[in-house]
Amino acid sequence: MPNPTAAMLVIGDEILSGRTRDSNMHYLAGELTKHGIDLKEARMVSDDHDTIVTAVKALSSNHDHVFTSGGIGPTHDDITADCIAAAFDRSIDVRDDARALLAAHYARTGAELNEARLRMARIPEGATLIENPVSVAPGFTLENVHVMAGVPSVFQAMVASVLPTLTGGAPLLSQTLRINQGEGVIAGPLGVLAKDFPDLMIGSYPFQKDGVYGANIVIRGTDGALIDQAMTRLADLFPE
Amino acid sequence: MPNPTAAMLVIGDEILSGRTRDSNMHYLAGELTKHGIDLKEARMVSDDHDTIVTAVKALSSNHDHVFTSGGIGPTHDDITADCIAAAFDRSIDVRDDARALLAAHYARTGAELNEARLRMARIPEGATLIENPVSVAPGFTLENVHVMAGVPSVFQAMVASVLPTLTGGAPLLSQTLRINQGEGVIAGPLGVLAKDFPDLMIGSYPFQKDGVYGANIVIRGTDGALIDQAMTRLADLFPE
Structure with missing residues (x-):
C-alpha cells in the first residue's frame, strides 16, 4: 500500500x-x-x-x-x-x-x-x-x-x-554516497542504475568544495535490502 | 500602477x-x-x-x-x-x-x-x-x-x-518597531491602526526571549512618508 x-x-x-x-x-x-x-x-x-x-x-x-x-x-x-x-x-x-x-x-x-x-x-x-x-x-x-x-x-x-x-506508512529510508567526481562523469552510469531500480528514488546533489567538484548520491526507498543492493552497485561503479 | x-x-x-x-x-x-x-x-x-x-x-x-x-x-x-x-x-x-x-x-x-x-x-x-x-x-x-x-x-x-x-515597480519599503508587550495587548490598538492605513501592510511577528513576550511590528508599503506617519502613531500608542 x-x-x-x-x-x-x-x-x-x-x-x-x-x-x-x-x-x-x-x-x-x-x-x-x-x-x-x-x-x-x-x-x-x-x-x-x-x-x-x-x-x-x-x-x-x-x-x-x-x-x-x-x-x-x-x-x-x-x-x-x-x-x-x-x-x-x-x-x-x-x-x-x-x-x-x-x-x-x-x-x-x-x-x-x-x-x-x-x-x-x-x-x-x-x-x-x-x-x-x-x-x-x-x-x-x-x-x-x-x-x-x-x-x-x-x-x-x-x-x-x-x-x-495519524496513521503512517513505511518510513522512507535513505543512504548517501559521496563521490568526488563531477556530475557529468557520474550521470551516465547513475542513469543506468536508476533504470535498474525503478522502485527506488536516486538523486544526485552536486557540490563544489575547495575547488573539488563532486556529488552526494542519495538512494531512498522503503525496502532497506533493495537500497543496500543498489548502494553496493553504486560503490562498485565509483571506487575511491 | x-x-x-x-x-x-x-x-x-x-x-x-x-x-x-x-x-x-x-x-x-x-x-x-x-x-x-x-x-x-x-x-x-x-x-x-x-x-x-x-x-x-x-x-x-x-x-x-x-x-x-x-x-x-x-x-x-x-x-x-x-x-x-x-x-x-x-x-x-x-x-x-x-x-x-x-x-x-x-x-x-x-x-x-x-x-x-x-x-x-x-x-x-x-x-x-x-x-x-x-x-x-x-x-x-x-x-x-x-x-x-x-x-x-x-x-x-x-x-x-x-x-x-526585468521592469520593476516601486521597491517595497519597511520599518520595524519592537514592542516588549504580548501580542494580546498590542492587537486591539494595532488593528485600529491597520484600518486607518489601508494602503500599508502592517504585520505583527511575535517572539519570546528570556521569558519576555513581545512582537516586532513591521509596516510595509511603497510610500515612505505614509509609513513614517503610521510608524509615528504606532510609537505613540506604545511608548517605551
Whole structure:
C-alpha cells in the first residue's frame, strides 16, 4: 500500500517579502519522512483571504493530509482560522473548551483575557483541538487539515501533538554516497542504475568544495535490502 | 500602477524529503522586494514530470513572472527543461550556442563534453539563455518563466543576470518597531491602526526571549512618508 500523502501550506506575508526565512517546512518534511507520510507539495502564500481559501481547498482534495503554519494569533493579520472555516463552509465562533484553556492560562499569568486574546479561541464548527504545550492557544484539525502556529517552537510542539494520531506508512529510508567526481562523469552510469531500480528514488546533489567538484548520491526507498543492493552497485561503479 | 507579480517554483525531491533546507526562495524574495516585484506565491514540488508541468502552467498564467530553481543538471533526475518545454508545447534539443559555451568550458578544464554534460545544452525552442558565471551551464527564460539552477551560488548568480532585465515597480519599503508587550495587548490598538492605513501592510511577528513576550511590528508599503506617519502613531500608542 502506498504511503499517505501530505501537503504543507505556509501562511504569511513575512515569508514572501523575504523578512523571515521559513523553517517549519523543513522541520515538518523530516518528521513526515520518519513517520511514513510522503510530503508531495508545499506552498507559501500571503495573508490574503481568497488566496488561502483557494489553496486549502486544492491541497485538501489532492492529499490525505494538509498541514498549515501561521496566522492563528490574536492580531488583525491572523486570519487562518476564518479561512479554514470558509474553505469547508463551516461557521466559526469562540468555543468553550478553547476559551477555558486560555482563561486558565491568563489567570495563572495575571494577564487579561481581552477581546484580542479571545480571538485565539475562535474554532471552526466540528474541529478537534491540537494541544499547544508551549503557549496554550490551541491549533485545530478540521477534516484533513491540521492548523498550527507559525512560531517554530509552537509549530514543532503541535506537530508532536498531531503526528502520533495519524496513521503512517513505511518510513522512507535513505543512504548517501559521496563521490568526488563531477556530475557529468557520474550521470551516465547513475542513469543506468536508476533504470535498474525503478522502485527506488536516486538523486544526485552536486557540490563544489575547495575547488573539488563532486556529488552526494542519495538512494531512498522503503525496502532497506533493495537500497543496500543498489548502494553496493553504486560503490562498485565509483571506487575511491 | 501596481507592481509586477511573481511566483517561485522550487523543484526537487531533496527539499520535500527534508534532506535539504531550501535557501533560494528566501534569497529570491529579498531580491524581488528590492526590485519592486511582488512575490505572491512559492511552491515546492518533487522531481515529477506531470506535477512540474501543471505547476508551471498554473503559475505562469497567474503571475507576471515565474522563477524556478533546480533540475537543470546532467543527471537522470534533472527534468526541468523538458517539463518547461512540455508546459509551453515547444520542442527541445541541444542548441548550438549553449553547446558552444559548454565546449569552451570543458576544453579549458580538460574534461570531456560527454552525452550527460551535453544534456545541459538542451534548451526549449524560442528560449533566451541566462548567463551562469559560476559553472557555465546556462539557465533560460521561456515566455515569462525564468529557469535557474538549484545550487545556491549558481542560483544567485543567475538571479543577478536576470533581474536587471526585468521592469520593476516601486521597491517595497519597511520599518520595524519592537514592542516588549504580548501580542494580546498590542492587537486591539494595532488593528485600529491597520484600518486607518489601508494602503500599508502592517504585520505583527511575535517572539519570546528570556521569558519576555513581545512582537516586532513591521509596516510595509511603497510610500515612505505614509509609513513614517503610521510608524509615528504606532510609537505613540506604545511608548517605551
